[in-house]
Amino acid sequence: MGFDQRRRSGEREGLKNRIAKRMTGRSTIVPGGAALFQRVYTRLGCEGRPPRFRVEFYPYSSLVLTIRRREEAVWVRLSDLLQRAPLDVLEGAAALLLARVYRRRAAASLTRPYLDYARSDRTRQRINYMRRRRIPPGAAGPQGRHFDLQKLFESLNARYFDGKLQRPHIGWSNRSWRRQFGCYDPGPNHILLNRRMDRPGVPQFAVEYVLFHEMLHVKHPTRRSGCSLVSHSREFREEEKRFAEFEHARRVLDRLAR
Numbered sequence: 001m002g003f004d005q006r007r008r009s010g011e012r013e014g015l016k017n018r019i020a021k022r023m024t025g026r027s028t029i030v031p032g033g034a035a036l037f038q039r040v041y042t043r044l045g046c047e048g049r050p051p052r053f054r055v056e057f058y059p060y061s062s063l064v065l066t067i068r069r070r071e072e073a074v075w076v077r078l079s080d081l082l083q084r085a086p087l088d089v090l091e092g093a094a095a096l097l098l099a100r101v102y103r104r105r106a107a108a109s110l111t112r113p114y115l116d117y118a119r120s121d122r123t124r125q126r127i128n129y130m131r132r133r134r135i136p137p138g139a140a141g142p143q144g145r146h147f148d149l150q151k152l153f154e155s156l157n158a159r160y161f162d163g164k165l166q167r168p169h170i171g172w173s174n175r176s177w178r179r180q181f182g183c184y185d186p187g188p189n190h191i192l193l194n195r196r197m198d199r200p201g202v203p204q205f206a207v208e209y210v211l212f213h214e215m216l217h218v219k220h221p222t223r224r225s226g227c228s229l230v231s232h233s234r235e236f237r238e239e240e241k242r243f244a245e246f247e248h249a250r251r252v253l254d255r256l257a258r
């Protein structure tokens, strides 16, 4: 989901794998999770033998649910905010996820417990609390030597989003990256910008453009389109062009990437 300096897919995969590895270390298996998903799979009327499910809790700072098929298995990740949720809430979450992937209609009675739980004041309070507490790994704060990302975020938010974009964690990467200028990770809800850009020779509009790009990822969550994930949808690309110095910023970044 990052802004790539180079668009060669191999390099991109490498980074994704490294991120995936880091994430695995922070998750825990949901006891009984695989059986629960198999049960709901059957209740939804999905045909054939259920796949092997691997269900884990992950320290998301919102109620994020993710699912992906990998070879024979289906990997599911639930926010660990659901760790103490009642069984019918987890079943509701499973129904929502499976209905999406297998294109089934989940009965409202099945999904309602999860939706009620997600909307409850208590859950919202816990989410806000977690957002404040969790500092993502590998990140420094938004105040760099030359650019304050917090300030840039506020002004971009006012200029391009009517001040309405919900603020994610924002920070500079601890180390310089070779391959990306920025990335948005929806799990921890976190925008990171490559520390390499935090120096005087880099024009502010180039840093703003990368931040703007990642902010668009916050606004347009990755969605499923057929079998592939779309992070840079047509709407995304169109909206990206609204950035005032779009062409100029891209030329500067192309030069920086060399």
Ligand SMILES: [Zn+2]
Pocket: 001, 002, 003, 004, 213, 217, 231, 232
């Ligand atoms: Zn991107």
